[in-house]
Amino acid sequence: MNADPNSGRENVVARLLGPVGPELTCDECFAQLDRYVDLEVSGADADAAIPGLSAHLVGCPACREDHESLLEYVRSERS
């Protein structure tokens, strides 16, 4: 098991209960992820343009990793 009891019970509760939403599905998230990241990199309001994606990133660790990776890579490419 990878849960870290030192991460705090508030974090455990947050992981268990997830976002209030509304949130996209994993497939919808993947379909919109490139647009979301380009908006973020350009300084635009990505959350307003694509509602529900950031909530999904809160609730889905795998999609959150995919987002972090794409954002970091695109930023590194354009720096």
Place this chain on the structure above:
Amino acid sequence: MTLAMPTLAEEAPVVATVRREPMPSLRAAQAPTPPVPAGIDAESRSWLRRLRADGAEREGALAELRELLLRAARFEVGRRRARMPQLRGGDHEDIAQQSANDALVAILAKLDDYRGDSRFTTWAYKFALYESAAALRRRSWQGREVPLDAEHWPLIADTGSTPDEDAETAELLGAVGEAIESELTEHQREVLVAVTLNGVPIDVLAERLTTTRGALYKTLHDARRRLRESLAERGLPVEPVVESESR
């Protein structure tokens, strides 16, 4: 409960399945070429035109694109290699090469889905990074059992409060534990515990349960919604899940 993973001896090793050829077969069936989306930037428009061309122009674009995908895949492998000490030296490059090939195949299959809402390269990188991350997650859990039980729950629940926590959090955590046991189906409980407490990647779990990542996330979402409803019914300060219109 745990899900047994096939042993390494039973499962074909990842490295052995890596295709060594520089590019997969990319001959797509001829179909009417869709129009280039309006408002697309010049560089992205050029990528679409070249990838839909014939002969040397297309071959050149494919080689160039694969090189971009390989660079992105190597980035992702490098980013995660510190967390995967079990990988041997050559494994990193094998996974990057395989992921670049898989991404190229996926991109060509979905080329008509690209609408120009992002730069073409951002859209393409998404596939390379996804394929790499998924391969690494699978590799990381290869040969390991997937824990579905909250066997460490007492440890979490009994952890002493930090100065930032208060009695309300402790009460809420206790109620969450009770609700997990009493309100969820066994399947919902296993998915919730595996993904949120035990750190099992959702795509790895989907593979073990022979389902899809999307189906499992729906289960997770439904379990969380039920937990929130149950906690609110008990008078605890928990907001209900707001559903999106597409669900």
